[in-house]
Amino acid sequence: MATAPPPPSYNDATNPGYGYSDPNAPNAGYGQPPPPQPAGYGYGTGYAAPPPGGYSQPQPTGYAAPKPEDTSYTVEEEWAGQSFSDKAVRRNFIKKVYLILAAQLAVTFGIVCIFSLVEPVGLFVRHNIWLYWISYALFIILYIVLVCVREARRSFPANFICLAVFTLVFSYMTGTIASSYTTESVMIAAGITAAVCLAVSIFAIQTKIDFTLCSGLIFGLFMVLLFFGLSVMIVYLVTPVDYFAARVLSCVWGGLAALLFVLFLIVDTQLLFGGKKYSLSPEEYIFAALQLYLDIVYLFLIILSLFGGKK
Template sequence: MSYPSAPPPYDDKNPLYPPQPGGHPQPGAYPGGYPQPAPYPGGYPQPGGYPGGYPQPGGYPHPGVPPMSTVPMNLGDSYGSGGSGEEDGLRASTWDDKSVRHTFIRKVYTIISVQLLVTVGIIAVFTFVKRFPWNLILLSIFTLAMAFMTGAIASWYKTEAVLITMVITAIVAIIVTVFCFQTKVDFTSCTGLFCVLGIVVTVTGIITAIVLSFTYVKWLHMLYAAIGAIVFTLFLAYNTQLVLGNRKNAISPEEYVYGAMEIYMNIVQIFIFLLQIVGRS
């Protein structure tokens, strides 16, 4: 079938559609007979109405709602158990934190610094303050503290051992005092020797504390107690002669509180070391 080269007039093209006066002609159908697509309600295509009729596989989520994750949430190994594992893990993680460790160390050394400052202050008052009655008041506080410490140590031993040690200590103190009154040996002239003895006791005590913290060695404990008892017996003789005042070195007559405190400390130390020997035998 052939088509003319020029469009026919409107009256010849289709008699059912006459030309509109003053307007444009109506467009005809698409070549080949393709229909016009029908409009969708609201101007949006309905699901499934794509050209060719392809269905939506599995459906699509509602616009604006994020998809729900199917991965399970990690609630931890000890969730809901409330056992010691959770507390241990928390404690371990706390100690692993450097700031926590530094804070702990700072608190410990702050307390130690305060204790040392108080001790130094009391010693300074004993040494430099000559006005009554502060010396006696501080001596009373110091005596109560030493008595409390000695009582706490003695509570770990049997009553018989404590009584025997008290008798031995009293006998040693009396013998040393009488000896210092009668002897011509001047212990105050051997200051260097007593410094060495003090160092020996300190080093022996440190070694004993380290060894006994791992395992108990009875002979080492007894050796340390014997060395301590002997050294503080010699210190008692030295301080007694300082109080007597008829030797090379002597203390001032105004330092009677200091002299009493030194002798008292020596006697208490002798008691503590002898208690370790008698209580373990």
């Protein structure tokens, strides 16, 4: 009776399996692979079968997905000019501001001419001074709204309506003041103002000095002008002052005021054109036109008070 052959051993060099006893045996450890397993990663690896639905992708560690870009303007971006990098946007912004400013100055100059040239109109506004104080109150209210309320100066058409009413009110105030001076004085003051504003604007655009950083200097000059004016008023009320002394004090105050508004015009022009430390957002065209308009008209009134002859 024949005996059955012994079972193969893993230590047998002739075994086609994974032998490790004899390193010189042929195909030792690299024989035929075992039969395929029903699940897992091969023979004796210890990995379980993948779950139904495939393998899940490994999650990244230490890295957060980028957030969507925020296109809104913060307060720092509005004054730092980060939203002002595109030159086409800047050109359109400047064009829009100067078109609005030209319309405002045209309305104001037209009303000033009517109040100065038409004597019955000038007499009416001078004799009804209560209309001036009503327009002054509306001027303060509208200015606070346009400067402090962002939606009021950015929402169309409310921004243009507020600006139009503001321009009419301030033009009435300017015309009332100009009606007290001779027509020649008004025209000369208007010409001087135009020449000064043109020269100052060219200087503000071409200079390398960043006047947007001079807020402390401008504030200090404003406080000096304010307290000097209050002191002059107290002197006028308490002690009688002759004409010469009063004229000197008026010229000194007017000179400081003109210098202050020239600085305001330089700063507002540089904020408009950009390229400095601070600049306006392209959405602030109403604010830019408003500030330039006030700088020019106040400079006109100061020059008129310095050199103008009253009727």
